[in-house]
Amino acid sequence: MATQAINLAEKLAGFTEHWQPRTVAEYNGHDIMVVKAQGEFTWHKHDETDDLFLVLRGELTIELRDRSVTLHPGELFIVPRGVEHRPVAREEVHVLLIEPTGTPNTGNAATAQPRRVV
């Protein structure tokens, strides 16, 4: 187990790449991750898991097929399993994500980022 507090801003300060989540802790078979993002991600869905986004800094829009939801710091949104979505950030945004360990971030193992633990 971790022996001290996990400071999310410190974890985010340790890398610069976009759309490459870092796992900072594990919880009930899920990865607690932080990610920096800017621009448009790919449209995707996860058939086996809900997708949780909590914005820590900046602004993130989650496009859905019929509407979009914009998140500011301290705001979260959960995309239910099976629902197509596309995260978009005009400027860099810092986000907390939770996904079951091993979930491909694109919804597709062939195009997913590898799991990175910090």
Next chain:
Amino acid sequence: MATQAINLAEKLAGFTEHWQPRTVAEYNGHDIMVVKAQGEFTWHKHDETDDLFLVLRGELTIELRDRSVTLHPGELFIVPRGVEHRPVAREEVHVLLIEPTGTPNTGNAATAQPRRVV
């Protein structure tokens, strides 16, 4: 599914009671909750689930039997299942919690708070 962003500060502004978590969203069978706390909670453990604490405002100390961990805003800690702990806050603290839906907050159904959804 929720149709808009969930603003954690707004949810917290909606109640004043301490140690009474409010469920603000559901994620993979878990409740995403916010709680206001001050003072000392009871020593307890959860044999079936890890316990996630993310401080949003103020300062929270999680006492363990052999040491303690103090969390500030933007810091999280996960108490692994089966580990005894006691949350303590000298002044009011606002915290995001995640637990499987139905988990008694004291680790004991007889003394737990009822599930409150806002």
